[in-house]
Amino acid sequence: MVSKVLITMSLMVLGALAQFNPILEVTSCTRSKLELTLTDGADGGIIYIQGQGAACRQLTTSGVSYYTIDFGSCGIQWLQEESFKVIVQKKSLYQTGDDKQIPVMCIADLGDLTVSNSLDVADKDDDAGLNKTVKPTATMTLYSNGENINGGTVKLTDIVTLVMQLDAEYIEDFDIKAKSCFADNIEIISNACPVDTELFPHINSISQGLIQAQFGAFRTTSLAGGSVSMPFSCTLQVCLGSCSYTTCSDGFVSYGRKKRALAKRQAEENNMEDISVGSSISITTDEVTIESPDDDNNTCMNSAAFAALMTVLTAGMVSSFGAFVVVFRKFMDNKRVLMHLNSKG
Incomplete structure (x- = not known):
């Protein structure tokens, strides 16, 4: 029990x-x-x-x-x-x-x-x-005149700002820099440096987790004209804490500062696997008006009418001048007759 x-x-x-x-x-x-x-x-x-x-x-x-x-x-x-x-x-x-x-x-x-x-x-x-x-995540946004133009259209003469930013919950802990970027099939960033600074500049670090570049709009060659779609894509290096700078061959580092003594810059950092971001815009050219063949014919017709008018006016002026000469001669003959009669009286 x-x-x-x-x-x-x-x-x-x-x-x-x-x-x-x-x-x-x-x-x-x-x-x-x-x-x-x-x-x-x-x-x-x-x-x-x-x-x-x-x-x-x-x-x-x-x-x-x-x-x-x-x-x-x-x-x-x-x-x-x-x-x-x-x-x-x-x-x-x-x-x-x-x-x-x-x-x-x-x-x-x-x-x-x-x-x-x-x-x-x-x-x-x-x-x-x-x-x-x-797993950090990031986004790419394209701006023109302060407005988000992702998926929109800009002119070939516009200035575009490309912004890449970590999502808010990761900015405190991580940083990014662009390792490579393409605009359609045009390589614009290679090994964190611009391929052609006349086309696309150095990417600047604005703050931790936020980088950007400003450039004049460009597009791949289109013989047909009209609007051309330009997809932009970048591969980003993600770092735990701040990323180190990359010195480019032109003496600038990847964030746009002059080259300086950075003996410790090559120290091992907490690099991680890459992530990709992208966006797309359409770029169009300014319209140029060219006269059509019909417009040329009208111009020719107007020119012919103007020439005819000038001919008529010229003929009228010549006729008027001739009539004036005849009247003037008769006036002078009458004047001489009157003078002769007065002299006899």
Whole structure:
């Protein structure tokens, strides 16, 4: 009888322990913070990063709750890879074997964003590791006169600004520079330097994660005229932190500054796999009006009419002048007759 009671009590204890089974998900991991989602935590429990002090400790609740752990407050600074243990504790004042120790690794990479149970560094067999892979993304936007012209049309005489920027959530941690760019089949950037600065200039770094270049519109040769579609595409190098400069053969670096002593510039940096961005615009020429053959005939007809008119006017003037001469002569003859008569009287 006593044995049955002990067995029953043991099962009740094990059942109570099994009831605490929180699920932790890493929703975001950047160089500055870790964002977690906890499901089925305990009211009055705590969650924290092991070994980092009270600044990383937060109270838990039952149901679904969200937590942001600031790495600066915790004294954590990860470069390209950082691993630590997240502790989910049922009671805040004491620890038991019921608590969860979940190893988390944040990896800066450009593979697909995944969460997988690939780590095996936990103290307890029942706690799976979480591997968070960060994949930065970027966009290319084309502007003219301050307006977004992606998919639009500009004239061949317009000035275009090409802007490439990391998405907002990655700007704090990553940087970019253009390794190669094409405008349709025309190579405009090679090895981070412009191929022909008369066509396309150096790309400038405006701020971390934001680069741009301004150029006069151009297009591939079209014998037919009209509008020509120009797709722009770039392969971007992504760096964890700031990218280093690339010195070009003309003495400028890829962000448009003069060459200077950069002995440490070639130091190894946290380069990652490349990403691609692109956009497209249509470029048209200014219309030039050329007179048609009909217009030429009309011009000829108008010229003939003008010549005929001038001939008539000239003939009229000649006739009038002749009549004037005849009248003048008669006037002079009459004047001489009158003078002769007056002299005899």
